[in-house]
Amino acid sequence: xxxxxxxxxxxxxxxxxxxxxxxxxxxxxxxxxxxxxxxxxxxxxxxxxxxxxxxxxxxxxxxxxxxxxxxxxxxxxxxxxxxxxxxxxxxxxxxxxxxxxxxxxxxxxxxxxxxxxxxxxxxxxxxxxxxxxxxxxxxxxxxxxxxxxxxxxxxxxxxxxxxxxxxxxxxxxxxxxxxxxxxxxxxxxxxxxxxxxxxxxxxxxxxxxxxxxxxxxxxxxxxxxxxxxxxxxxxxxxxxxxxxxxxxxxxxxxxxxxxxxxxxxxxxxxxxxxxxxxxxxxxxxxxxxxxxxxxxxxxxxxxxxxxxxxxxxxxxxxxxxxxxxxxxxxxxxxxxxxxxxxxxxxxxxxx
Amino acid sequence: xxxxxxxxxxxxxxxxxxxxxxxxxxxxxxxxxxxxxxxxxxxxxxxxxxxxxxxxxxxxxxxxxxxxxxxxxxxxxxxxxxxxxxxxxxxxxxxxxxxxxxxxxxxxxxxxxxxxxxxxxxxxxxxxxxxxxxxxxxxxxxxxxxxxxxxxxxxxxxxxxxxxxxxxxxxxxxxxxxxxxxxxxxxxxxxxxxxxxxxxxxxxxxxxxxxxxxxxxxxxxxxxxxxxxxxxxxxxxxxxxxxxxxxxxxxxxxxxxxxxxxxxxxxxxxxxxxxxxxxxxxxxxxxxxxxxxxxxxxxxxxxxxxxxxxxxxxxxxxxxxxxxxxxxxxxxxxxxxxxxxxxxxxxxxxx
DNA sequence: TTGTAAGCGTTATCAT
DNA sequence: ATGATAACGCTTACAA
Numbered sequence: 177x178x179x180x181x182x183x184x185x186x187x188x189x190x191x192x193x194x195x196x197x198x199x200x201x202x203x204x205x206x207x208x209x210x211x212x213x214x215x216x217x218x219x220x221x222x223x224x225x226x227x228x229x230x231x232x233x234x235x236x237x238x239x240x241x242x243x244x245x246x247x248x249x250x251x252x253x254x255x256x257x258x259x260x261x262x263x264x265x266x267x268x269x270x271x272x273x274x275x276x277x278x279x280x281x282x283x284x285x286x287x288x289x290x291x292x293x294x295x296x297x298x299x300x301x302x303x304x305x306x307x308x309x310x311x312x313x314x315x316x317x318x319x320x321x322x323x324x325x326x327x328x329x330x331x332x333x334x335x336x337x338x339x340x341x342x343x344x345x346x347x348x349x350x351x352x353x354x355x356x357x358x359x360x361x362x363x364x365x366x367x368x369x370x371x372x373x374x375x376x377x378x379x380x381x382x383x384x385x386x387x388x389x390x391x392x393x394x395x396x397x398x399x400x401x402x403x404x405x406x407x408x409x410x411x412x413x414x415x416x417x418x419x420x421x422x423x424x425x426x427x428x429x430x431x432x433x434x435x436x437x438x439x440x441x442x443x444x445x446x447x448x449x450x451x452x453x454x455x456x457x458x459x460x461x462x463x464x465x466x467x468x469x470x471x472x473x474x475x476x477x478x479x480x481x482x483x484x485x486x487x488x489x490x491x492x493x494x495x496x497x498x499x500x501x502x503x504x505x506x507x508x509x510x511x512x513x514x515x516x517x518x519x520x521x522x523x524x525x526x527x
Numbered sequence: 528x529x530x531x532x533x534x535x536x537x538x539x540x541x542x543x544x545x546x547x548x549x550x551x552x553x554x555x556x557x558x559x560x561x562x563x564x565x566x567x568x569x570x571x572x573x574x575x576x577x578x579x580x581x582x583x584x585x586x587x588x589x590x591x592x593x594x595x596x597x598x599x600x601x602x603x604x605x606x607x608x609x610x611x612x613x614x615x616x617x618x619x620x621x622x623x624x625x626x627x628x629x630x631x632x633x634x635x636x637x638x639x640x641x642x643x644x645x646x647x648x649x650x651x652x653x654x655x656x657x658x659x660x661x662x663x664x665x666x667x668x669x670x671x672x673x674x675x676x677x678x679x680x681x682x683x684x685x686x687x688x689x690x691x692x693x694x695x696x697x698x699x700x701x702x703x704x705x706x707x708x709x710x711x712x713x714x715x716x717x718x719x720x721x722x723x724x725x726x727x728x729x730x731x732x733x734x735x736x737x738x739x740x741x742x743x744x745x746x747x748x749x750x751x752x753x754x755x756x757x758x759x760x761x762x763x764x765x766x767x768x769x770x771x772x773x774x775x776x777x778x779x780x781x782x783x784x785x786x787x788x789x790x791x792x793x794x795x796x797x798x799x800x801x802x803x804x805x806x807x808x809x810x811x812x813x814x815x816x817x818x819x820x821x822x823x824x825x826x827x828x829x830x831x832x833x834x835x836x837x838x839x840x841x842x843x844x845x846x847x848x849x850x851x852x853x854x855x856x857x858x859x860x861x862x863x864x865x866x867x868x869x870x871x872x873x874x875x876x877x878x
Numbered sequence: 879t880t881g882t883a884a885g886c887g888t889t890a891t892c893a894t
Numbered sequence: 895a896t897g898a899t900a901a902c903g904c905t906t907a908c909a910a
Contacts, residue, residue, distance in 0.1 A: 276647075
């Protein structure tokens with residue numbers, strides 16, 4: 177007659193052993209799929225496991241094997257769509273590999289970051305994925321001192337001592353510039369991310385270089401520095417307008433700033449793309465919500481997370497990764513906000 | 528002379544004991560702040576702890592005390608801003624209380640949800656916060672069977688057997704309706720969430736009831752069902768337009784759908800708020816990015832998370848909570864998308 | 879193929 | 895006030 181599932185105390189490996197009439201080591205062997213176990217025994221053990229709904233205790237297992245079965249993810253701000261994307265995809269691949277994901281929101285504060293890493297260390301974290309690090313040396317020191325697998329995603333520094341997964345940011349700049357140039361634009365502006373972030377400089381290098389290669393100049397007054405937030409996009413657009421809107425196209429280093437710029441343009445009656453073409457970056461959900469829908473340089477978030485998780489686990493399993501750089505490719509999604517340059521009435525009369 | 532920090536093996540309580548010349552029990556007592564320890568000894572132990580940079584192992588501690596020092600958060604989709612907000616604030620309050628946050632993205636799939644909970648159980652999770660339960664009985668059964676503290680946030684059912692933290696959704700409907708009525712609107716529409724989600728029904732009850740109380744009718748053709756996603760907002764606006772746009776104001780059960788509706792209206796030359804006023808719900812970041820900025824019924828995400836974490840920890844510490852319902856209040860943020868009803872030309876000639 | 883036993887780092891009980 | 899020791903649940907030599 178079927179016995180009601182046990183109440184209260186959770187079943188342990190001992191209970192399984194007892195029920196199956198074997199020793200705990202045999203149960204452990206079955207659990208780990210060891211070949212050195214009789215098929216009959218294995219069946220009995222498995223039945224016992226199912227019978228009492230046994231699940232190995234991860235704390236005990238981790239204590240013994242020095243692996244907490246977790247991966248940590250450090251982000252500066254969960255409410256930015258790009259970081260939310262990192263959480264989403266990192267979680268997916270972690271779970272796929274049998275790990276749980278612990279997330280830490282640092283707000284860019286080094287102390288918060290430090291405390292979070294500390295906690296991870298205490299639970300024998302199997303790997304940490306950093307997306308943007310506030311204080312480089314500090315993180316790297318901690319990570320190296322404790323010898324925990326770690327990778328940097330998205331925001332890499334110029335000369336990194338940790339493995340990184342990054343977009344080919346220079347190429348992103350090239351793509352944006354080529355697109356705008358192909359559309360016939362000759363006076364082009366850009367709203368960059370903070371200059372002290374390497375990827376901003378790389379994107380800009382690709383962008384400016386491409387313009388130059390096409391014989392186009394990029395005066396300092398056409399490159400505005402933003403901070404990746406909505407407001408700075410608005411401010412940049414305002415600045416462009418106040419100086420007489422000398423550009424017919426603008427690339428923003430992320431969608432959020434592009435949407436900010438669009439906002440200001442719409443409010444000032446500047447037509448997009450009629451008067452000025454606008455291209456964003458990241459291809460976040462936002463880009464198809466606004467009118468006109470935003471053209472955007474894409475960043476393969478999912479792929480980046482897959483690589484990051486794989487890298488960190490490879491390190492965990494002893495592979496020497498060094499400071500390998502995994503570079504993923506940007507793309508281009510043309511929507512409505514970028515179009516051919518309106519013909520200059522004087523110099524190019526229609527037909 | 529200062530000794531270099533130890534390499535490789537992490538310091539354990541034993542190392543501290545040895546260095547301080549005491550037993551492990553004494554160190555443990557110092558750690559737990561027991562009063563039964565000599566001040567001199569305490570000082571020596573603390574010095575030793577600092578000296579070798581010792582941090583208690585959470586796995587060992589958890590194994591012993593049956594508390595993994597983690598809280599689990601289950602969400603259906605990380606890339607929805609409201610759920611990202613839950614993650615952000617839940618993380619904040621967890622960390623504040625000394626717990627780590629493990630997040631699980633279920634995509635609404637019961638199996639994924641089940642597997643995630645299973646994993647949490649195996650690490651002696653201290654509490655689980657569910658936002659939206661895909662398959663009611665299953666979660667509740669698991670949670671009750673293993674007697675793990677759990678609370679439901681946001682998406683609660685009518686008669687819940689678990690404690691819940693919810694918005695006063697009926698009141699949200701009242702607020703939206705009162706706002707629109709006060710603006711002079713008399714023909715009003717609504718885009719609801721899925722009818723099989725309790726909060727949609729509650730919001731609608733408050734909304735419809737308020738309209739009725741003001742002597743306004745709400746014909747079935749004016750209430751459209753959405754699914755909380757952008758596209759359904761677009762579809763709803765299209766439907767309103769196709770039937771002749773008989774309404775002068777619309778409330779959407781979330782910002783995403785409102786932005787979708789706005790998108791369609793803008794594309795069809797329908798002026799917002801000139802021709803139709805639009806009010807969203809949740810007051811997400813989106814609402815101030817669009818033009819016109821979206822008026823929205825607010826939901827205090829941070830407060831809700833604070834309550835959820837507190838509840839779950841109270842349960843963890845033995846308090847009997849039963850199926851208590853913590854209800855938080857919605858508010859109203861008027862921006863640009865809602866304005867006074869344009870005077871009907873025929874019936875109310877200007878001046 | 880299977881079992882015995884040690885040990886992972888803590889906490890808690892019981893002595894001293 | 896402090897120390898020895900068992901126990902938490904698991905893995906893994908080492909024996910049988």
